[in-house]
Amino acid sequence: MSTPPFPPVTDADLAVMRQQLGRPMRGVVGIAARCVCGNPTVVATAPRLPDGTPFPTFYYLTHPAATAALSVLEADHVMPDLAAELEDEETAAAYRAAHEAYLADRAGYGDVEEIAGISAGGMPTRVKCLHALAGHALAAGPGVNPIGDRALALSTWSPSRCVCAEPGAAG
Template identity: 65%
Template sequence: MSRPPFDPFSERDVEIVSAQLGRPARDVIGIAARCVCGAPTVVATQPRLSTGTPFPTLYYVSHPAATAAASTLEASGIMAEYSQRLLDEPDLAEQYRAAHEQYLADREGILVVDEVAGYSAGGMPTRVKCLHALIGHSLAAGPGVNPIGDLALAACSWSPEVCACAPDQRGA
């Protein structure tokens, strides 16, 4: 398997991600999506942390404005609507299943971790559980890969096209 493409990361990227998260960033292997200013928005994390703990969330949203917008959207109850659409729209459900398979392939292209084999993120492939993970996947993979992540990204109050970074967390 081949490793998915990520931007290489710098020490400055890790400093920004740590500031965004409010804690030291762990086991960063790349920057999967960036703000228009160049700051990290989605970090790619090692599938097994250096502590030995399995970490199934390959694409982790670190950008505070994106995280806040996803949280607000989750609180609106839209996840139930998206889950119902998966039941009502077979084409959407099939695209979502394909997104799950692509996520697994991306992660296993880095490292196969038996404890999380078959588990992707965000409730894929049959339900909608975490918009943060689904938006992170959409930002990392690009439009058209994760249909629920794309819908959530379009519905949230944050846009990757507009910089909302703190001045000390902007990219170069």
């Protein structure tokens, strides 16, 4: 678990993420979560990219196995079930708090008017992108983002087991 500010990103981190994503990363401000082997799992990205583009997704999931597992969940249509969990007042309040925490983390790297109040993954009222919610949960640690935590628990990928050396898991 990492919280801002992040330690400096290394050239090795950038190389691993390039391999993971098949392209260079833009606007990296830190590695927000790592695989147990040390490879990046979640990158923190500046709220405004170097070319000037606003970028609301501060916590960006890069680990191929994690991304694939969350894609499977989305394809299996678990998002409506997770959204239904927001009908519980306690869960909804925790999700709103996760949204505020996300915005506060990103604000430490600049305020961008075009994305003011916008976090990621549908927060604070919808469930839109499990990748973003899981990325936040991994970066912030258990108990901060209840829907991100649930998505990780439902997935076949685990942050406690390295699969970086397995075929298709880049890193």
